[in-house]
Amino acid sequence: MEESKTIKRLKRELIKDLPSFPNNKETKETLESKKLTDLLIDYISWKARLITPRKRKIIINNEVDITDNTITSILNSENYINLKNKIESGDDLNPYLSLKAHDKGYSPDAKENGNSWVDKDFILNVMNLYHFHLLPYEKDKQESTRTDELVFAKVDKTTFEIIGIFDHSVFESEENTDALNLEREKLFKTWDNIIMKNIPDESIIVPTSLTTSGHTQEVVFASMEYSKIIKEYDKKFNDIAFINILYENKEIPNNPKLNWYFNGTDLGIIDKDNNFFILRHGKN
Secondary structure, eight states: OOOOHHHHHHHHHHHHHSOBSSOSHHHHHHHHTSOHHHHHHHHHHHHTTSOOOOOOEEEEOTTSOTTSHHHHHHHTSHHHHHHHHHHHHTOOOGGGSOHHHHHOSBOTHHHHSSOTTTTSOHHHHHHOOEEEESSOOOTTOSSOOOOSOEEEEEEOSSEEEEEEEEOGGGGOOOTTSSOOOHHHHHHHHHHHHHHHTTOOTTOOOOOOOBOTTSOBHHHHHHHHHHHHHHHHHHTTTTOHHHHHHHTTTSOOOSSOOOEEEEETTEEEEEOTTOOEEEEEOOOO
């Protein structure tokens, strides 16, 4: 079935927005050949690694030992207080994220070479945890603004829940052994304590469901639903009855020129005047 102009436009915008590596003709052609649902899986998986600016309430999980001198020092530092203010004010937090969240959105190598994690965040997909540096990345600065201390947090649309503060060794694995280093062991213990809280002994739980590609089932199911919604509503863009419902509380502009649009992971319809109508809310 021939795709509409608006769906073709959406796919072009997704591919343009998605940071691919290697960023070459072959990678672009691979993305262009994908069906809408498969392209949405790649796009939403990357977009979920970023934080949509919103005002959020900060919660400090009980797993954080606020009596520890190191933790206390960091929570009282100017860098953390600046980050805290931005969280609560709804400022852009993405400069505090790892550079990989910005640059490593999609790679065909994830499938072709069997390295499914090359374009994904293991800790985010497995533990649903973001990690933030205490200073934002500033591209024009000569010296590095990356900090060794990292704030790990669960982030949704309304809350920023800090579960721990770790250093970069939390990402390292001991060579030729299954043993965890101290920081990684501390993270896994913290995660275990959080997911097992109030769970009866001998219970079986599945904290995270991943597909063989490394994508979360949440992303896959959302992409399938989004694709279904797009195909269903796309046919109504010139239907006056649908437009009247869409603009129920707004004045309908002449020739609204409706298109598909993502705000973070929220899917909706945007018109020529930048009115955005959300059809489905995403992760954050």
